[in-house]
Amino acid sequence: MALACFIGASALSWCVGMAGPPVMVSLGAAVMLLAVAAFSGILAHGAGDGQRLRRRWGLRVAVACLSGLVVLGMNARDRHSWEAERDLRAALGEERRELEVRVHIENGPVPMGQGYSYDARLIGSDEPELNALIAGREPALRLFYGEDQGQACDVLPMPGDEVRGWARVARFVPRTTPWQSSARELMEARGYLATATLRERPEVHVAQEMSLSLKLRRWLTGQRLDLERRIALHLDGDGLAVTWAMLTASRGMIRPEFREPFDMTSTSHVLAISGLHFGVIAALIALSLRLLFDRVPRLYCYVPRRRLLVLPSLLLLLGYLVAIGAPVSAQRAFLMAALVSLSLLITRRVKATSVLWTVGTLLLWGAPRLIFEIGFQLSMSATAGILLFHQGRPLWLRPQATMGQRESVWVRHRRSVGLFVGVSTAASVATLPPLIAMSGELPVSGFWTNLVVIPVVGSLIFPLMVAGALLTGVWPWLAGVLLRWGAGLFVELFKLLDVVAYWPLNELRLGYPDRLEWAAMWVACWLAVRGGLRLRPCLIALLIWGVGLVPGALSETLRGDEAPLRVHMIDVGQGDATLLQLPDGTTMLIDAGGSLSGQDPGLRKVAPYLRKLGIRRLDVLLLTHADLDHYGGLDALLRPFAPRVFLARNNPAHARTYQTALKARALGAHVPRLPERLTLSAGGARLTLLTPPDSLPSENDRSIVVVVDYAGVAIALTGDLEEAGERWLLTQAHHLPRPAAVYKAGHHGSRTSSSPALLNLLQPTIALVSAGRPSPFGHPHLEVLERFEARNIDVFRTDTHGSTRIDVEADGTMRVIPARWPEGEEP
Numbered sequence: 001m002a003l004a005c006f007i008g009a010s011a012l013s014w015c016v017g018m019a020g021p022p023v024m025v026s027l028g029a030a031v032m033l034l035a036v037a038a039f040s041g042i043l044a045h046g047a048g049d050g051q052r053l054r055r056r057w058g059l060r061v062a063v064a065c066l067s068g069l070v071v072l073g074m075n076a077r078d079r080h081s082w083e084a085e086r087d088l089r090a091a092l093g094e095e096r097r098e099l100e101v102r103v104h105i106e107n108g109p110v111p112m113g114q115g116y117s118y119d120a121r122l123i124g125s126d127e128p129e130l131n132a133l134i135a136g137r138e139p140a141l142r143l144f145y146g147e148d149q150g151q152a153c154d155v156l157p158m159p160g161d162e163v164r165g166w167a168r169v170a171r172f173v174p175r176t177t178p179w180q181s182s183a184r185e186l187m188e189a190r191g192y193l194a195t196a197t198l199r200e201r202p203e204v205h206v207a208q209e210m211s212l213s214l215k216l217r218r219w220l221t222g223q224r225l226d227l228e229r230r231i232a233l234h235l236d237g238d239g240l241a242v243t244w245a246m247l248t249a250s251r252g253m254i255r256p257e258f259r260e261p262f263d264m265t266s267t268s269h270v271l272a273i274s275g276l277h278f279g280v281i282a283a284l285i286a287l288s289l290r291l292l293f294d295r296v297p298r299l300y301c302y303v304p305r306r307r308l309l310v311l312p313s314l315l316l317l318l319g320y321l322v323a324i325g326a327p328v329s330a331q332r333a334f335l336m337a338a339l340v341s342l343s344l345l346i347t348r349r350v351k352a353t354s355v356l357w358t359v360g361t362l363l364l365w366g367a368p369r370l371i372f373e374i375g376f377q378l379s380m381s382a383t384a385g386i387l388l389f390h391q392g393r394p395l396w397l398r399p400q401a402t403m404g405q406r407e408s409v410w411v412r413h414r415r416s417v418g419l420f421v422g423v424s425t426a427a428s429v430a431t432l433p434p435l436i437a438m439s440g441e442l443p444v445s446g447f448w449t450n451l452v453v454i455p456v457v458g459s460l461i462f463p464l465m466v467a468g469a470l471l472t473g474v475w476p477w478l479a480g481v482l483l484r485w486g487a488g489l490f491v492e493l494f495k496l497l498d499v500v501a502y503w504p505l506n507e508l509r510l511g512y513p514d515r516l517e518w519a520a521m522w523v524a525c526w527l528a529v530r531g532g533l534r535l536r537p538c539l540i541a542l543l544i545w546g547v548g549l550v551p552g553a554l555s556e557t558l559r560g561d562e563a564p565l566r567v568h569m570i571d572v573g574q575g576d577a578t579l580l581q582l583p584d585g586t587t588m589l590i591d592a593g594g595s596l597s598g599q600d601p602g603l604r605k606v607a608p609y610l611r612k613l614g615i616r617r618l619d620v621l622l623l624t625h626a627d628l629d630h631y632g633g634l635d636a637l638l639r640p641f642a643p644r645v646f647l648a649r650n651n652p653a654h655a656r657t658y659q660t661a662l663k664a665r666a667l668g669a670h671v672p673r674l675p676e677r678l679t680l681s682a683g684g685a686r687l688t689l690l691t692p693p694d695s696l697p698s699e700n701d702r703s704i705v706v707v708v709d710y711a712g713v714a715i716a717l718t719g720d721l722e723e724a725g726e727r728w729l730l731t732q733a734h735h736l737p738r739p740a741a742v743y744k745a746g747h748h749g750s751r752t753s754s755s756p757a758l759l760n761l762l763q764p765t766i767a768l769v770s771a772g773r774p775s776p777f778g779h780p781h782l783e784v785l786e787r788f789e790a791r792n793i794d795v796f797r798t799d800t801h802g803s804t805r806i807d808v809e810a811d812g813t814m815r816v817i818p819a820r821w822p823e824g825e826e827p
Contacts (some may be wrong), residue, residue, distance in 0.1 A: 074329030088133045090342060091170065092194055094800075094822075096170040096774055100126040101196060103143060105161045107217070110246065111228065112252030115146035118157065122193065139193035141169075146198060146302065156225075157204050159217045165202025169194050173773070175820045176571040176605075176802040179512050179612055186373070188593060220326045224248050227324060230472035234480035238494070242271060246462060247469050249273045249327035256599055257636075258494060264501040264640075266435065266446025267453045269803040270554055274379065278333040280318070280458045285316045314338055323470070329375075343620065356383055377434040385430025386423050387530045392532040393422060424450045426529045433521040440510040445500060461489050502639050511614025520548020565685055565710045565808040567742065570609050571798040571819070572601035574772030574779070575629035577745065578717060579610070581707065583810070584683030588620040588627060589643075590717060594632015602633020607640060609803065617641055621664070622689075623648035624719035625703040626657045634660050638667055646671045649691065649702065674704070677735060684810070685710040688735055692721075692728050701725030702745060706792040707736060714740040722752040730757060735743060739763035741814060742806060744770070749780020749797075766794050766806070766816065773799040 101122060108118030121138040125131055131402040145157065157163050161463075171194045175182040207214070228248055235243055241253035251272055262268040289309050293299055299308060321334050360380050364371055371377070397418050428446045436442060468482030498505065513521065524541035531537025572593030580588040589610075593601035610618075621643035623631050638660070646664035648657060650673050665671045678689040690705040703719025714737035721729060726746065729736075742765035746753030748771045767788050771779040780797065788795050794816075796804045802819030809815075 051193065062326050066291075088137065088139060089188075090629040091130055091133055091171065092171055092245045096168050098168050099130075101167045101169065102162060102164045102167065103141060103196070104138070105143075105157045105159050105163060106140070107159055108143075108221070109156060109158075110252060111223070111250045112144065115144055116156070117252065118143040118145065120163070120196070123162070125314060140191050142172075142187070142192055142195045143167075144195065144197045145202070157202075158206075158221055160207035160210055160214045160258075162205040162207070163198075163202045164205070166199045167196045168199055169196045171195075174436075174802070176798075177609060177612070178803070178805075178817070178819050180819070181374075182638045223322065224250075224324060224327070227472070228468060230476075230479075231469060231483060233476070234468075234472075234483045235487050238491055239484070242490050243465055243469075243483060243487050245271050246273065246277065246367065247465055248324050249252040249329045256603055261494060261497040261501040261601065263439070263454075264443065264445075264507060265442075265497050266431070266443035267449055267450045267497065268455045269378065269382070270453060273327060273329045274333060277279070277458075277462055278330070281320055282313060282317055284463065287471070289313060320466075356380070356387060374434060374438050381430045381434055382427040385426040385428075385525075388430075388526070388529045389422055389426035389532060392530050393419070394532050394534060396430065397422060397532075420455075421451060422533055424454060425533060429525050429533070430529050432525055433518060436510060436513060436521065437518060439608065440511050440614060441510060442510055443506075444508060445503070445506045447498065449500060453497075456493065457490075461486050461719075463494070464489070484741055485663060509611055509616045512612045514552055516551060517548045520545050524548075528712065562810050563683075565683075565708070565713075566812070567708070567715055567806040567808075568609070569744070569768045569770055569796070569804045570606055571797060571803040572605050572770070573798075574632065574775055574777075575632070576603060576624070576719070576748070576770050577601070577606050577633065578770075579613075580687075581613075582683040582685045583710070586619045586682040587615055587617075587640075588622060588687070589618050589637070590622045591624055591630040591719075592633030592637055595629060596628065600633055600636050602636035606633055607637060608639060610637075615641065618643040620645045620647060621669070622646075622704065622706070623657060623660070624706075625649070625699045626651060626654040627699055627720060630720070633659050633662065635663065638664055642667055642668045645669060646705075647674060647689070649674065649704070688736060690729070690732055692725055692826065696724050696728060698722065698724070701728070703746075705729060707740070709737045710808055711810055713742075713808045713812055713814055714738070715742040715744075716764070717744040717805075717807075718746040718753070718758075720747040720753070722747055723755065726753065726755050726758045730761060733761060736761070739765075742766045742768065743793075744768045745780065745784065747779075748775065748777070749784045750777070751781040751783045754784045754787060758789060759787060759793075763791075765792055766796065766814075769795060769797040769799075771797060771799050775799065 009024060017612045026623050035039050049205065058259075089474075091765050102124035103120040104123050106119040108120075109116030110118075120141045120143040122134055122141050124134070143163075145163075148285070172184040172187045172192070173182075210218070228244055228250065231243055232240055238255065238258050241255070241258070244250040247253055249272060254271060259268060259271065261526075262271055266415075266753035287311050289312055293308060316359040317334060321330055324330060333694065387415045397415055399415075425447055428443075428450055432442065463481050464486030465786060468486060469478045471482065481805075524545040528538045528541035531541075563583045563585075565583055566581040568581070570577040570579060570593075573595065575593035575595070576588040576591040577593045580590070582588075589606070592606045595601060618637070618641045619639065621634070621641075623634060623646075626649070643664060646661060648661055648671075650661075652658050661671050672688065674691050676691050676693075680687040680689070686709045688707040688709070690707070692705075696702050700720035700722050701724045703721050703725060705719060705721065706717040708715040708717075716736065718729065738761065740762040741764060743754075743766070748760075754767075769780045785795065796818055798804070800822045804818045806817065806819065807815045818823040
């Protein structure tokens with residue numbers, strides 16, 4: 001009978017799923033796998049121990065193979081369907097285009113800084129050629145609707161509405177560093193064609209005929225927006241941003257500077273809705289229901305306590321999900337809680353790890369590329385680590401009471417504390433491989449900061465926020481008090497972590513792991529967690545991890561003094577950032593980008609790049625001149641990379657750069673006064689720094705010039721020198737090695753630089769150009785590119801090639817390694 005029920009439920013769910021939308025497909029797959037897991041327990045129940053074990057593992061392998069084949073098949077199908085859209089992507093091209101578009105809103109709005117983000121479908125434009133391509137396809141777009149966050153929108157588009165307006169359309173950003181997960185590849189694999197930013201207030205046509213599912217989506221979206229508006233009446237700034245993120249999953253308002261300490265201490269999971277937050281809500285609901293049901297103990301004679309609490313808890317948890325507008329991350333957390341709870345109702349033989357496998361499989365069936373997203377990897381790794389530790393935990397962490405005996409209070413408390421520490425540590429260990437692959441760092445402090453942050457957030461801050469949010473529509477005064485308390489405590493927590501994040505040995509910078517190191521990390525972490533974090537499994541895990549590190553370390557040791565000179569032109573958009581790695585390991589960073597608007601490139605681009613290389617401290621930090629697109633990112637690098645020497649022009653009149661120099665000195669850097677000519681030698685390389693006189697007309701012309709000479713190969717980095725500065729440089733020709741194999745184009749390839757006279761003097765074979773994508777000034781200019789072409793100079797640009805690395809070997813061999821090659825260009 002049970003077998004028939006399971007097979008019938010599986011078949012029905014599968015048929016409904018295949019006939020319905022992707023959500024139903026995932027739900028059908030979930031129920032089917034849950035049924036298979038339960039069925040495997042029934043089959044194994046009547047067999048002997050050996051036969052039971054063989055059957056159980058056979059079914060597990062069969063389900064795993066079936067799941068993998070289906071995921072791969074759906075991935076191949078998605079890729080095939082998206083490859084058919086090649087002509088549509090080619091029609092958009094690489095440049096940003098401005099045109100009138102008509103889009104259909106699918107999901108949103110989600111607050112994102114000074115506006116709202118939507119998922120939409122392109123249904124028309126003012127270009128007949130593009131209309132002919134999108135006819136019948138309606139490709140997906142990520143739409144941004146810019147609005148003043150402090151003012152109510154006149155007409156805010158909702159799911160089902162049609163929007164028409166003038167927009168800037170562009171494809172997603174391609175890969176900018178060799179190890180980066182390309183936003184273009186990821187978003188296009190999901191089916192998104194491009195991004196569209198509305199440039200004017202659009203016409204919004206409200207949907208007239210709506211299906212039941214569309215009405216539900218609009219209602220849930222309205223619930224979330226209404227809750228966010230009520231919360232915004234009581235909070236602002238970072239407090240509002242983090243409260244929105246934790247309650248409604250609207251994370252677009254969190255400043256990168258606010259998030260940085262949480263990333264560095266491995267506690268960023270508390271900044272968004274996750275299993276932690278739903279676990280807190282579920283625990284509060286279960287505790288309340290238990291106190292209620294304990295008043296009628298006779299109920300437990302008919303239904304066990306645990307099962308009696310499941311369905312009411314799920315219904316109340318569903319009510320909370322609806323109240324916050326059912327964001328996607330909250331749906332996933334609720335799905336996990338629902339599957340775990342329902343598995344308890346079906347059979348006790350379904351392991352929690354089987355439920356996790358079910359959830360992961362159904363998510364991957366719906367979106368196979370999800371496996372490459374760091375959020376999915378961290379969530380699944382942490383959950384798996386907790387469940388594996390719970391299965392293999394030591395005996396003293398298991399209940400020891402026997403029939404007729406009760407454990408002492410001290411024993412129970414000791415076990416509770418031990419379980420909390422073990423679970424937190426297991427989650428931290430399990431997430432190490434994806435964290436190291438993402439940042440190049442081993443977050444040592446994460447092992448103990450989570451022991452503080454999780455209880456504080458889970459038992460105090462988050463309940464205050466939830467209570468305040470639920471009371472906003474009932475008792476606004478009390479709601480405001482609770483919200484301000486919760487947000488205020490979280491801001492204080494941020495201040496504490498901001499100090500902890502820069503403590504010595506807070507993290508170990510290991511650099512980007514190769515495949516063998518990455519595989520060894522996974523095996524080691526799995527073994528340690530599966531062994532219950534006992535001493536012996538942990539020692540074996542450390543040994544395996546160490547074996548994985550041996551080939552890379554041995555390779556570096558054997559190279560010794562033959563390590564190459566490396567020049568990294570880091571893609572920081574419209575700006576400059578160049579890293580020199582000398583053969584003896586000396587590092588020099590020249591400039592760090594900067595921007596008047598948007599994210600700080602020093603924090604979001606240069607710092608991650610340095611961490612991926614395993615750089616713990618910069619030997620020299622050089623500022624060529626006082627232009628924002630060169631100095632704007634410096635402040636974000638001073639604390640985490642603590643440069644030993646800071647070089648810049650001594651200019652007290654420029655307050656920002658002068659304060660940066662004072663801050664570097666306060667952090668222990670030596671800040672000498674630069675002479676007109678300074679020569680440095682390290683690792684067989686000679687660096688010459690030429691400082692133009694103050695009499696030159698502009699900051700650009702007063703850029704410090706860096707010339708590197710190694711193994712007969714010269715590299716000239718001329719900052720933003722323009723006509724006057726280049727004329728001065730020509731007078732210093734006796735200090736310039738000729739020919740210079742590599743020339744970093746002055747002023748981002750502007751027509752005011754790279755004069756024919758300078759090019760004739762240097763005679764480069766390779767030109768590097770650091771410019772934005774797209775450059776607001778049109779860099780590099782066509783005249784300069786024509787000069788390069790006329791002299792057979794190969795050009796590598798950050799806007800088309802991404803970050804570019806040049807390796808110069810000890811024998812003078814030179815190799816250029818860009819992050820990507822433009823379409824149609826041969827490597």
